[in-house]
Amino acid sequence: MLKQIRIPFIITGIAALAIGIVFALQSRTKPPKPTPTTPLTMPASVRSIDHMWGEPAKAMFPDIERPVYVGAKEADLFLRNDDPVMDVVYGQTHYIYPINILSFHHIVNDTIDGKPVAVTFCLLSDSALVFSRQIGDSILDIGVLGPLYYGNLVMYDKKTDSYIIQMTGEIFHGPLSGKTLSVEAEPAIVAWKYAKEGNVKVLSPAKPIAFYRDFYDTRKSSQMGLQSLTQKGGKPDARLDPYIKGIGLTSGGETAFIPVQQVKEKRAVSLVVGSQKVMVSDDTQSGSITVTGGTRLAYTPAYWFSWSAFYPQTKIVE
Amino acid sequence: MKYSSARERGFSPIFILFLGLIIVVGIGLVFLFTAGPKSSQKGASNTNISSPSGSPQQQTNVNPLINSHDVDGVKQDYARQLQKQGKTAPVQPKFDYQLAPELNNKESFLSIRSAFAASTCSIDSAPSTIPVYTLKAHWTAKEASDVAKEFNITAPVASMPADGGGFQYFFSAPLTDGFLSLYEASGMYTYHAVLHAAGNDNGLAGAERKSDNERKKYGLYDGFTKLSGGFDASVGSYVFNYRKDWDLFPMVDTNKIKALGSGSVCGIVSTQSVNTATLVVSIDDKLSRVINDTRKITAKKTLPRELFTDAFAQYHAHPPVDPIVVGDTIAGGTVTIDEVTLVWYELGPNFAQTAYIPMYLTSGSVVSGTQHARVFTLFPAVSMKELVKSGVIPADEYSLKLDTFNPKPPKPDMIGCPGNTVDYTVSCSDISGGTVCNAFMGIKPDDDPNNICADGCKSKDGTVTAGVNEDPCKLFLEQNNMPTNSYHPVNPVVAPAGTYSCVLNGCPC
Numbered sequence: 001m002l003k004q005i006r007i008p009f010i011i012t013g014i015a016a017l018a019i020g021i022v023f024a025l026q027s028r029t030k031p032p033k034p035t036p037t038t039p040l041t042m043p044a045s046v047r048s049i050d051h052m053w054g055e056p057a058k059a060m061f062p063d064i065e066r067p068v069y070v071g072a073k074e075a076d077l078f079l080r081n082d083d084p085v086m087d088v089v090y091g092q093t094h095y096i097y098p099i100n101i102l103s104f105h106h107i108v109n110d111t112i113d114g115k116p117v118a119v120t121f122c123l124l125s126d127s128a129l130v131f132s133r134q135i136g137d138s139i140l141d142i143g144v145l146g147p148l149y150y151g152n153l154v155m156y157d158k159k160t161d162s163y164i165i166q167m168t169g170e171i172f173h174g175p176l177s178g179k180t181l182s183v184e185a186e187p188a189i190v191a192w193k194y195a196k197e198g199n200v201k202v203l204s205p206a207k208p209i210a211f212y213r214d215f216y217d218t219r220k221s222s223q224m225g226l227q228s229l230t231q232k233g234g235k236p237d238a239r240l241d242p243y244i245k246g247i248g249l250t251s252g253g254e255t256a257f258i259p260v261q262q263v264k265e266k267r268a269v270s271l272v273v274g275s276q277k278v279m280v281s282d283d284t285q286s287g288s289i290t291v292t293g294g295t296r297l298a299y300t301p302a303y304w305f306s307w308s309a310f311y312p313q314t315k316i317v318e
Numbered sequence: 319m320k321y322s323s324a325r326e327r328g329f330s331p332i333f334i335l336f337l338g339l340i341i342v343v344g345i346g347l348v349f350l351f352t353a354g355p356k357s358s359q360k361g362a363s364n365t366n367i368s369s370p371s372g373s374p375q376q377q378t379n380v381n382p383l384i385n386s387h388d389v390d391g392v393k394q395d396y397a398r399q400l401q402k403q404g405k406t407a408p409v410q411p412k413f414d415y416q417l418a419p420e421l422n423n424k425e426s427f428l429s430i431r432s433a434f435a436a437s438t439c440s441i442d443s444a445p446s447t448i449p450v451y452t453l454k455a456h457w458t459a460k461e462a463s464d465v466a467k468e469f470n471i472t473a474p475v476a477s478m479p480a481d482g483g484g485f486q487y488f489f490s491a492p493l494t495d496g497f498l499s500l501y502e503a504s505g506m507y508t509y510h511a512v513l514h515a516a517g518n519d520n521g522l523a524g525a526e527r528k529s530d531n532e533r534k535k536y537g538l539y540d541g542f543t544k545l546s547g548g549f550d551a552s553v554g555s556y557v558f559n560y561r562k563d564w565d566l567f568p569m570v571d572t573n574k575i576k577a578l579g580s581g582s583v584c585g586i587v588s589t590q591s592v593n594t595a596t597l598v599v600s601i602d603d604k605l606s607r608v609i610n611d612t613r614k615i616t617a618k619k620t621l622p623r624e625l626f627t628d629a630f631a632q633y634h635a636h637p638p639v640d641p642i643v644v645g646d647t648i649a650g651g652t653v654t655i656d657e658v659t660l661v662w663y664e665l666g667p668n669f670a671q672t673a674y675i676p677m678y679l680t681s682g683s684v685v686s687g688t689q690h691a692r693v694f695t696l697f698p699a700v701s702m703k704e705l706v707k708s709g710v711i712p713a714d715e716y717s718l719k720l721d722t723f724n725p726k727p728p729k730p731d732m733i734g735c736p737g738n739t740v741d742y743t744v745s746c747s748d749i750s751g752g753t754v755c756n757a758f759m760g761i762k763p764d765d766d767p768n769n770i771c772a773d774g775c776k777s778k779d780g781t782v783t784a785g786v787n788e789d790p791c792k793l794f795l796e797q798n799n800m801p802t803n804s805y806h807p808v809n810p811v812v813a814p815a816g817t818y819s820c821v822l823n824g825c826p827c
Contacts, residue, residue: 054774057823060743078552146775146825193573210553211758217510218497218737218760223478224826228774243479303479 047165047172052154053228057146063107065141068204069095075202078209081193085202086128088119088187096195096202097121097187100209100216106144106153108203109133117184118142120166122153123216124225125306126245127167128189129298131181140181150234150309151225167248167302167310183298186291194286226305237308239316247289248307248314249299251276255314257307262317263289271317273297280317412649413641413684413693415634418656421626444623444660450700451674452617452710454505462487462500468536469509469608471498478736490738495762497738504671509608510737512760519601522548525556529597532605533560538595538612545590555598555606562593562612567676569593569662575642575679575694583659583681583694592664613671619708621700626658626678629697639663639696646689653693655682660699673710675700735763735771735826742800746782746790746820754813755791759804767799768824775825786815794820 079085079098086097090112097108102121109118116133118140133140138159145154145163153166162174169181205212226242236242246259252274263269268281278293291299308314459475466473466489476488478499486499494511501507526547533539538560547558574589598607624632641653658680664671676699684691740763745756763771770776778798784790789811795802800822 054825055776057775057777057825059745059821060741060775060777060823060825146777146823148774208552208554210555213553214512217508218739220478220736223476224736224771231774243485245479 047149047170049163049173051232051234052147052149052163053232054147056156058143058156060146061104061106061144063109063143064105064203064206065109067108067110068206069201070204072196072200072202075192075200075204076196078205079192079202081191083192084189085192085195086119086121086187087190087195088130088185090185092199094195094198094200095119096192096200098192098203098205098212099189100212101203101205103216103219104212105206107142107155109142115184116140118155118181119187120153120155122166123220124148124228125150125152125167125303127152127248127300127302127306128187129166129169129183129300130185130187131169132184133181135176135179135181138176140176148225148228150232151229151303151306152310165310167300167306186299188288188290189301190286190288194288225303229305229309234309236305237312239308240304242303242305244304246302246304246307247280247291247299248302248311249273249278249280249291249297250311251278251297255311256317257302257304257311257314258317259304260289260301269317413695414652415630415682415695416652416654417627417630418654418682421655421658446623447620448623448660448676448700450619450621450676450705450708450710451615452619453672453674454614454616455503455672457487457500457502457505459487461505462502463489465500465505465507466498469498477502492738492762492764495738495760505614506611507608508610509605511604511606520603522556524603525599525601526558528599528603528605529556529558532597532599532608533595536608536610538597538608538610542595545594549601550598553598553606555600558597558599559590560595560597561588561590562595563588567660567662569674570679571664572639572642576644578681578694579644580692583657583679586659586661586679617710619710621704621708623676623699624701626697626699629678629699630655630680633697637695637697642694643684643691644694645691646686648684648686648689648691651684651686653682653684653695655680655695657681661696663696673705675705675710738762740766740770740824740826742822742824744791744795744800744805744820744822746794746818748813748816748818754818755789755807755811757791757805757807759806761801761804765801766824770824771826775823777821777823779819779821781817781819783817784811784813784815787812788815790818790820794818794822798822 075096084099086099086102088095088097095112097119099121102108102119103123106122107118107120109116111117116139118131118133120131120142121128131142133142140160141158142155142164143158145156147154149165150167155164155166156162157164157171157174157176160175162171162176164171164181169183171177171179171181226236229236240257240259244259244261246257247263249256249258250273254274256271256273258269258271258280263280263282266282268279270277270279272278274296276293276297278291278297281290281292283290289301291297463475466475466487469491470493471489471491473490473492476490477485478488480486480501480503484501484503486501489498491497491509491511496509496511498507498509529547530539533542542560542562545559545561548556550557568586568588569592570586571589571592574586578586593612594609595612596607596609597605600606643649658678660676661679662674663677664674678697678699680695680697682693682695684693739760741758741760743756743758745753747753768776780794780797782790782793782797784793787810789807790813791807791811792802792805795805
């Protein structure tokens with residue numbers, strides 16, 4: 001009798017074990033597809049138009065609405081090996097955005113693989129994020145507003161005149177206020193010489209490249225960013241030097257900041273952000289910092305003064 | 319078969335004890351002999367080695383180049399993650415090494431020379447002592463100011479964060495609407511004046527004369543060779559590239575080594591991206607840029623060269639620089655080194671390297687199944703102990719490859735606009751909304767009536783009345799008390815007289 005009772009338990013146990021093994025194998029062989037990530041944000045009501053430094057000066061820095069891409073060979077005619085570029089991977093294609101071009105235009109509105117995206121870069125806070133331009137059924141057309149918010153780029157939707165913070169994707173003013181852009185992809189910043197191999201599409205300059213070089217060289221200091229924070233009553237977080245460059249990460253309601261110097265010294269740092277196990281590594285071959293591991297994770301390079309102003313509770317990975 | 323005990327055979331207890339002692343000693347000797355060569359392979363420890371100068375050097379058990387961080391597991395995990403993203407995973411190889419028979423003769427320096435002659439590039443003629451160059455790292459504000467003065471810049475020192483970490487000293491250059499920035503860590507600097515793309519073209523020869531004269535002023539002439547020079551359309555100016563030459567051996571970096579591909583190390587030449595200087599001269603012979611990427615040499619020490627076989631024995635278990643693999647992706651196995659040459663390599667943390675030291679650059683082959691690869695590895699050619707002892711590198715310098723750069727806080731803060739420039743755009747449109755003029759311009763902060771640097775972006779709009787073919791943008795600038803010397807319309811305005819709507823935007827960044 002006891003033996004008869006045991007048999008179903010044993011069969012059930014074996015079946016459960018088999019299912020477990022199958023699931024485990026599947027999870028090993030098929031990595032979960034990354035889903036668009038919404039950065040952690042504070043309530044939109046906390047953001048105020050009063051915190052903006054400067055007044056709107058739209059069209060001062062025109063975004064790129066119809067980007068033209070060229071191949072690596074042609075790009076070599078206007079890029080130098082050590083020019084920093086933003087490398088965004090879609091499928092097997094690397095979309096390359098030269099930083100000196102982006103530092104002027106700030107935003108590229110594009111549709112890649114059928115997805116409306118905005119590739120964004122803020123020279124003063126060093127933040128590089130690729131957003132989805134879709135909110136519900138609406139496709140946003142994003143431009144540069146002009147003012148700074150805690151040293152960071154303020155963008156706006158040209159259709160609704162809604163204002164957006166680049167570092168967080170928060171829409172804090174206008175008809176779309178309270179909504180947040182989702183992060184579509186995380187770019188890597190590398191030197192052109194490390195990005196030119198493989199299937200690449202490179203953003204072509206809309207002006208003579210000398211103009212962009214001059215613009216980038218002349219304005220890459222970030223002091224103005226900190227100035228915009230302090231003039232609006234902000235105080236830089238004293239835990240680190242304001243100009244420390246790092247990687248800011250957000251996931252599951254938590255944020256973390258890792259100074260680049262830490263990563264370079266240790267070569268690789270493991271940490272947990274919002275229950276996501278993440279590894280931040282120094283790719284010594286390309287000189288870039290790489291973040292891997294999280295499936296619901298957003299991250300960006302950033303200066304400490306700007307990152308900590310948006311995320312005062314952020315932990316620092318020492 | 320019946321076995322009998324020793325006692326039964328008639329052996330005395332003393333004999334048995336003696337026999338046991340012999341067996342124990344024998345086993346001990348076997349262990350001693352088998353363990354000995356392994357330990358000497360790993361660190362070449364406790365062995366007397368001969369330097370080319372003939373003086374023996376006592377090696378220690380501690381290899382000052384070995385870094386204790388074990389990140390192999392992390393690297394592999396990282397590589398898997400990258401592959402999932404469709405990116406090329408950097409290979410982090412871990413090899414064993416052996417020397418090809420012709421490189422393995424260690425009887426004496428002379429016999430090695432003859433053995434090397436057939437296959438080892440320039441080692442055959444390499445001297446027994448080699449100079450090592452100490453580099454100046456971590457420049458003070460006073461030293462940076464002295465450089466600025468060479469460019470007639472007397473502005474107070476400020477600072478800005480540097481790409482890759484640390485900071486740069488920053489000096490505004492009002493006379494040229496530019497600046498000079500100097501890396502605190504390395505002393506490399508950029509003098510930047512606003513590009514002049516207008517004026518008479520005085521030609522390449524005139525521009526080169528100007529470049530040479532300027533190089534002499536800034537210590538970038540003697541010992542430099544020209545790499546390239548000519549008109550660069552991307553900057554609308556003449557660009558000249560130079561490199562400082564080094565005696566004896568080529569100066570290489572990892573990119574240069576990688577570029578060898580399957581080629582011989584014997585033909586390697588100095589990389590063109592190290593110790594370079596670039597000057598940009600406008601078509602009307604104005605100096606627009608001086609980019610000095612050379613390092614200041616503070617001392618030269620001549621040290622005995624270690625034999626390659628000794629350097630190999632010391633470092634082959636933990637090469638101080640990651641090996642460079644070309645060919646198939648192979649991350650392990652035994653590399654058979656079949657070529658070696660001497661090169662110079664930067665020693666010390668990134669950005670603030672402390673010395674140029676000679677290293678043996680080796681090339682070897684590795685096979686894994688059907689895959690083949692060539693592996694390039696670097697071994698120091700002078701004793702690291704000697705480098706520490708002679709003060710070339712600090713005693714706590716552990717690694718050739720890791721960035722241990724320790725940036726100092728960037729102080730004092732810079733006041734005003736970065737790059738000493740305020741950006742404006744002005745555009746005007748006709749009654750139908752068609753743009754008749756549109757320009758981007760930079761002006762000096764002191765000339766800015768809107769105080770953009772202090773207050774942030776501003777925008778003004780309004781109307782102007784212009785005559786036939788008169789430029790409404792220029793009129794609008796004048797109407798707003800804006801300086802017009804930086805205004806350069808791309809095309810002359812061709813438009814009828816009338817009223818135009820204009821907008822003026824100003825931003826500091």
